[in-house]
Amino acid sequence: MFMIEWGALTVAELVDRACRRHRDRVAVMTEAGEKRTYGELSDRSWRLVNALNGLGYEKGARVGILAANCPEYIEVEFACGRGGFVKVPLYVRNTPAEHCYFLADADVDVLIGEASLLDGIAARLEEEGVAKRPRLIAIDAPGDAEALEYEELLIRASSQSSRPHLLPTDPFQIRYTSGTTGRPKGAVSSHQAMVVASLGNVVHNSWEDPVLPGDVLMHVIPFSHVSTFNIIGHSLYGVTHLPFKKWDPDHFLNAVQEQHVANVLLMPTQVNMLMTQASALSTADASSLKTLVYGGEPMAAGVLDAALDRFGPVLTQGYGSTEAPSLIIGLPKSAHVGHVAKARGPACGWAMPWVETAILDLEGQPVARGETGELVVRGPFLLDGYLNNPAATANVLRDGWYHTGDIGRMDEDDCVILADRSGDMIISGGYNIYPAEVEAAILTHPDVLECVVFGAPDPTWGESVRAVVRLSDGAVLTTRALSEHSAGELARFKFPKNIFVTSDAFPKTDAGKTLRRALRDATADLEELA
Incomplete structure (x- = not known):
């Protein structure tokens, strides 16, 4: 029944509920200790919606965001949900040339970002003589580009609610992925897909230790990457978001100790760095840590064992993709320890309750249990398709299934074990x-x-x-x-x-x-x- 309820919601409704329920609770804090409540976040996100409306951008306008993890990124996330804007996240480590391709392909109307990054894009657009250029809005001190100032726009705008009529099937974001051939592709996801993905992350992170109001959720991985799916659903639970701008193992451990971090998502590479490079590994107080989610690649057995010895049974594994942003399979903490340990090897886990999985052969037929084939999934979280690319869409969406391109098998207790990638990524x-x-x-x-x-x-x-x-x-x-x-x-x-x-x-x-x-x-x- 909960899936029916989830599928009927929009991102805007989740944001509204979070801001009403937790108005006086701290919603986001910076590494420097600055704090904003959910009430303040609500006010600022409505101001951004109205500011963009005042500039002529209504429901359906495409709003790019190019910034390292920061409170303003969360405000843009809330504003896109409430205003019906289509979010287009860009990755800060890409070059201006790469960004300009994304901006043109997605036909971005407004780009909100850090001034230094906007300057590079403006220069590249000028160099290429691009006729249509997105309006630039700088969230920090203005640079060389002719960018509007984010704070000035918010100060002058109303904080009154002005939400357009939204449907769960309306597009919420365009996130760029790629294959091993051709140009990057824009995966279009609806409000429904984002709601299921975001609430699904909370369910996964609450498997054995519930996510509670006031828990500090540290965002180490960029919001332009998978961290974005931890914003909306966790806000409904009243967590405090802690954006982390630059990865450093000792800096991370200090933040965990000082800010009493409860939940975090890391890549196995970062866990490896923690265990091998952090000088404060043995002395930092990490007792507040309840859940450390990892995924994206296999974890070396030695690193996993060392992390479990140091932090205790707090590790849980997740697997998903840009096209199917919900957690597809997850491996709970209890499956990392003792006689049931399954984590020492390829990525693996059990399908989440809202996900249907199958292992198919080259002819698209189910294989026998234990045999290898392609993992396919379906559910209300899948992409609508690739922007401007019907051929690529038809290649991955077939008969209601999303073809992941990942090769795996299913064991005797329904655990999915990924063996390889069918592509060359x-x-x-x-x-x-x-x-x-x-x-x-x-x-x-x-x-x-x-x-x-x-x-x-x-x-x-x-x-x-x-x-x-x-x-x-x-x-x-x-x-x-x-x-x-x-x-x-x-x-x-x-x-x-x-x-x-x-x-x-x-x-x-x-x-x-x-x-x-x-x-x-x-x-x-x-x-x-x-």
Whole structure:
């Protein structure tokens, strides 16, 4: 029954309920100790809705957000839900060129963000001579771009409720993902999908230790990534949000101790850094920590055991995707310890109550229990489709199922165990890196004739990016020169850590496709680019 109720709600209704129930409770606090109550957050989000309405933007307008984790990000989240705006989150580590592609593809009307980041985008738009440019709003001190000031807009706007008529099926956000070929794709999700995803996260995080009013929820992973799904549902429960801007293991432990953090979501890479690099690991007081959710990639067994020894049975694993943003499968704390421990190996867990899963073969038929196939899922949380890309939509949404592209099996007690990814996507530090995007940037160098990119195991990041290139005859190229050449088109963290060079033409299939695996396996015999 609760799924019927969830599916009938909009993000606006969840925000309104949270702000009414917890008006005087602290909604968000900064690392510096500044605090805003739910009442203040409600006031400021309505001011933002009315300010945008005053600038001519109504329901359906696309509002981009480009900022590190901060209180204003949560205000934008609330305002988009209440005003019927379609949120388009951008990742701060991408380049202006990458951002401009997203802005154009999503036809963004307004971009709210940090001034320094807006300056880079404005310069790139000017350089490209783009006719339609989004209106820029700076949440901090204005920079060189002609941006409106966020605080000034809020001061001048009314705080009166002005919500348009909203339906659960109305679009709420466009989040960009990608495959191993082609341009990044904008996954369009409805209010209904966001409500189910966000409330689902609370249910998952409350499996064995309930989320309570006043619990401090630290947001370490960027809001432009999966942390955004912990905002709305947890607000309904009256938590205090603590945005964390820059990852540092000791800084994290200090914040847990000083702010009495109860709940946090980390990537396995960050847990690894905690256990191997934090000087305060043995002395910091982390007794307030009730739930540490991890996901995005497998956790090394040694790291998991060390984390359980240090923090106790607080770890729980989750798995989802941009297209199916709800937690699809989860592994509770009790399954991490003792004779029932299942966490030492590939990502795994049980389907959440609102998720239907199946393992299918190449013909789309269910496989026998224990056999390997593609994980497919369905439920009221799936994307509506990819923006402007019906072919890609048809490829992943078939017969009501979302095809994840992840390979796995289901064991005798219904636990889903993920074995591999059907694509070539690289997961480094919890972030998705798509080989085709990196290859395209490297291939813009005039001396590079061929390029293939792939992932390699990395003890710190899970996977690191590697590449093999074939250069033109007589060319002399260094890794640094190639990195500098690609800097304007490719975020730094996506650039290969190791580049190998060959003078031979790349091996191909009969269809002319590069044999990626053969090149990956040949790197031991190749010379590394200086």
